[in-house]
Amino acid sequence: MAMFRTSALRTGFVATAVLVVSVGCTVQPGGSGPLTDARPGGTPAGARVTPGNGTAEPSRTESGEPSARPAADRTTPPPPPSESAPETAPDPAPEPEPEPLMASGDESEQVRELQARLRQIGHCDRAPTGYYGSVTAAAVSSFQTKRGLDPTGETDAVTWERLLAMTDRPTRDELRPPTTKPVAKPDPRCLKGRVMCISKNSRTLSWMVDGTVKSSMDVRFGSQYTPTREGTFAVGWKSRHHVSTLYDTPMPYAMFFSGGQAVHYSADFAARGYEGASHGCVNVRDETKIAALFDEVRTGDKVVIYW
Template structure:
C-alpha cells in the first residue's frame, strides 16, 4: 500500500492504474510443474494474445527446450530434398543429431554460432555451401551421403562443443538499432546488444518466451524500470526489470542461469548474466529504444 501511494503521488492516478495493469502480466520461467494463478479476467496486453513468433526459417527458436532425439519432420524434410533422396535432417527440424551437425559444421568453419539443435536458415546455408564444395546436390538438407561426408571431415564433438558455456555470437544489428540508445535483441542469435549511436557497448545471452507465450517483436521503448520486482501472476523474482511492452520486460532469470535453454519465459527477455545486466540496468534510461527482431 505504501508503494502504491508513492506511485500515485509521483505519477498520478491514471498512470499508476496503467502501471498496475501492466505489471499483472509480468512473466516468469516456464516449467513442467509451474501453474500460474490465473487472473479473473484476461490482463491487458497479456502475451497469450500475441501472435506466435516462432518460425522455421531461423536457427535457435525463442525459448525452445533442450532438444531431445526425435524423428525429423516429414513435412519440412520433403520440401528441399532431391528427387528420390530422403533427407535425414532439414529446415524446420529439431534434434540432438542436428546439434551434432551444427557443431561439426562449426569445426569446418561453415558456421560461427553455437549449436542450438534447431535447423534454420543459418544451418541450411552452411549445408548448401558444404554440399557445393564437395560435389553434392546443394539442397540445403542433409541426406545420408551429406551426413557421411560431414562426419568423415570432422571429429565427434565434445560436450563443451555441443553446449558451449561461452556467450552467443551477436548478429548483425537490425537497421533500427543504428541510431540512439538501443537494446538490440536478436531472436536468431539469442543475444542482447546494448548500442549507443551504432556502437556495441555490451552484449549478453538472452532467452525468450515459448511458442504459446511468445516475446513480441518490433520497436518499443523502455516504459519503466524496477531493480527489484516480483511477478504478480507467477510470484517469481524478476530482478533488474526493464519493461518495454506492457507486461514484457528484460530481466535477470535465475532459472535461465541454472537451466540455460532447457526452459522458456512467459514472454519476457531473460538474461542469465546478473553482473552484466546490473551494469546495463544502471545505464538504460526510461524512453530508450528496444528492438526485438529475427
Template sequence: PKSTPAPDRHRPSSAPPAAPAAARVLWKRGDTGRDVRELQARLRQVEWLVDGPTGTYDDLTERAVSGFQGKRGLPRTGRTDTVTWQRLLGMSHEPGKWDLYLMGGQPAAAPDLRCTSGRVLCVSKSSRTLRWMIDGRTVSTMSVRFGSQYTPTREGVFQVYWKSRHHVSTLYDSAMPYAMFFSGGQAVHYSYDFAARGYAGASHGCVNVRDEAAIADLYAQVKTGD
C-alpha cells in the first residue's frame, strides 16, 4: 500500500490569520456619570483637558481624548476604549473627591439639625454646599469654597450683620460682590476666581459662591439677622 505523505510543516495554512480583537469602547460622546468624571479628571492631570470634570462626555472631552490618542499612536477616534483607558491609567493617579467635583456639583448631605428652623444659610464644609433654608425647607442649594489652611473659614453659628452689594476688600483689594458678612471680615459672597478655577483655589476665609445668578437671588432674600 502507498504511504500517506507527511504534512508540510513549513507550508502556510490556507486559513487567513485571525484579526486582532478590536478595543472595546467604554465611553463616548453623550455618556454621563461618575466614570466620565474620573476620565475627565485624569485628562486634566496629563494636561489634555482644562475645564473641570462635568460628568458629561462633551465635545471638549472628545477632542481631549482624540489628542491623547494621537500623541500615543492610537487611532484618533475620540472615544475612550480599553486600550486608551489603560494608557491613561498608567500616566495618572486616582483622583480625589474634589478632583472629581472641581467646579462643584457634589450632592449635598442632609442638613444640620440647627438649620431646620428659622431663616438659615446652612453651610457645610464636608459637602461644600450652601443651602438657603426657611423653616426647614430648602429654597436653593449652591456650591461653595472656603479658606485655605492658613486663612480658615470660621465654624459655628453666626448671624448676618451687614450686607454690601458692591463690596471691595480693604485688606486684599479684591472684589466681594453680594457680600453678606457673618463674622468679622468673613462673608458669603460671589467669587470671580471660584467661577474660573473652582476648587483649585481658596478664599481668605470667606464662603465663596461661583454661581452669580444664584447668589444675586440669595442676596435679595437674605436679611440682616438671618
C-alpha cells in the first residue's frame, strides 16, 4: 500500500512537470497568460503582416531602417541605360545664292541707268532702252571680265558697286539720247544755214540751224545695190502722205532731195531696225520726230549726206 502511494505521487509529479513544460517557459507579467514565439497562422516572430496579402515585411531596427529582406523578397534593380553614340548634328543647309540686282528680262529705270553707265566706259554702244536683253547681258559680262569678276552677265551687288565707282551719274540726254548711236560730229558744210546733216557712219540725221543742233534721229540707208547718194543737195519738194509709184510702198513725210530719193518715215525700219535697208532713200525710224521735222523743213533747205 505504501509502495502504491509513492508510485502515484511520482506519477502525478511527472505529469505536472510535463504539463508545465508543454505550456511554456515563462509567464506574462500580470497573469494575462503565456507568451509565444509565433503569431497565429505560423508567422515568424518579429515580422509585420501587411493587410490584404498576408506577406510579412521585415521588422525595423531601432534607428528606423528596415532590416535586410530575405534574398527571395529582393527586387532586382533595372539595368543601367545603354550609352548610345551621341547624335551627329546634320550639316547646315547651304545658304542660297543672293538674287542679282538686275538680270535678263528685267525692265526698269535702274536698267536704263546701268546701260548709260556701261556706255560711258565703252562697254555698250547702244542707247539705253531700260530693257535688260542679250545686248545688255553681253555688255555686263564684258565689264565683269575686264574687272576680274565672274562673267555671269547678271548685275549683282559687287558688279553694280564697281560700276558706280567708275562712272558718273548719267545726264538726261545720256539716259534718253535722241538717237541709238552717238550723233556724229557735223560736217563743215552743215554749220551754216538750215541743214539736214546726215552721217552714214553714225547713221544719224541732225536738223541744224546756223550750226546748232535742233533735233536728231536714227536713220538707215539703201543697200549696196541701191545706195543712197552722198553730197550736198536741196529739198526739191515735200509729200506728207506719199506712196512710191515704183515700189508701191508708203513713204510718209517724204522730203525729196535727189530724183526719187527722199528722207521719209519707214514702218519697216521701226519694226525691223537695221536688218533691212531702203531702196536709196533715207529712212527715219521715229515717226514723231520725222513728223515734227517735216513741219520745220522748207523747200530749198540744204541736205548734206556724208560718210
